[in-house]
Amino acid sequence: MNGPNNPIRTLNLTRYVEEVAAALTEPQTKVKQSDIPGIVMLCVEMHRRYETFSQSLIPALYAGVTGNGGNSDGEALPRRICLRLLTEFVIHGIITDLKPLVKVINEAAGIPTEKGKDYAVTDANLIVTFSKAGGHEILGCVPRSVRLDCELLQNEISGKGKGNLSLSEGD
Numbered sequence: 001m002n003g004p005n006n007p008i009r010t011l012n013l014t015r016y017v018e019e020v021a022a023a024l025t026e027p028q029t030k031v032k033q034s035d036i037p038g039i040v041m042l043c044v045e046m047h048r049r050y051e052t053f054s055q056s057l058i059p060a061l062y063a064g065v066t067g068n069g070g071n072s073d074g075e076a077l078p079r080r081i082c083l084r085l086l087t088e089f090v091i092h093g094i095i096t097d098l099k100p101l102v103k104v105i106n107e108a109a110g111i112p113t114e115k116g117k118d119y120a121v122t123d124a125n126l127i128v129t130f131s132k133a134g135g136h137e138i139l140g141c142v143p144r145s146v147r148l149d150c151e152l153l154q155n156e157i158s159g160k161g162k163g164n165l166s167l168s169e170g171d
Contacts, residue, residue, distance in 0.1 A: 009045065020046060021056035025064060031081050040088045047094050054094050061086050065104055065126075080129045087134040098138075105130055 013020065024039060031039070046053040064082035083104065089095040108127050110120035121127070135141045155161035 009049070013046075014050065017046070017050045017053050018056045021053055021060065024057060025060040025077050025082075031077065033081075033084070036081070036084055036088065039085065040092065043085070043089065044092050044094065054089075058086070058089070058095065062100055062104075079123070079126060083126055083129050084133045087130055087138070091134055091137050 024043070043053070043057065061077075061082045064077045065079050065086065067079070086095065086101055090098065090101065095101070105127065108121070108123040108130075110122050112119060131139075131141070136143070152161065
């Protein structure tokens with residue numbers, strides 16, 4: 001079976017595990033949202049084969065999302081990318097301890113530490129990124145648009161709909 005992850009399965013990268021992990025978190029790496037699935041696939045395969053891989057990568061991602069990462073110039077992988085990777089790692093079973101991730105989300109949501117205080121959201125973009133990446137899988141929150149589409153489909157199936165929905169083989 002030759003797939004995109006075949007080299008990871010066949011090459012002996014034991015000596016380069018830390019280097020691969022470090023390369024993924026380099027700020028010079030221009031990572032876009034569309035690159036995330038490929039990076040996750042690489043990380044899942046590396047994690048399966050080398051147990052030290054996630055031990056090298058995950059702390060660097062947490063440091064990037066909390067603002068403690070980067071070099072002396074203050075450059076680091078964008079927080080949203082770090083959080084998206086961490087969320088994908090939870091979904092894929094690489095991360096099992098959710099406490100650090102929950103702490104990051106709580107801080108971004110501005111959860112008050114004292115009773116009687118109001119929420120003060122500190123990073124709405126981080127909350128949106130987390131919700132989009134793993135809201136349904138991790139929190140069980142189904143987006144409103146998906147719920148409405150499911151209700152529409154259920155009504156059509158049960159015969160209570162408007163009859164406008166066409167379910168042909170090509171759809």
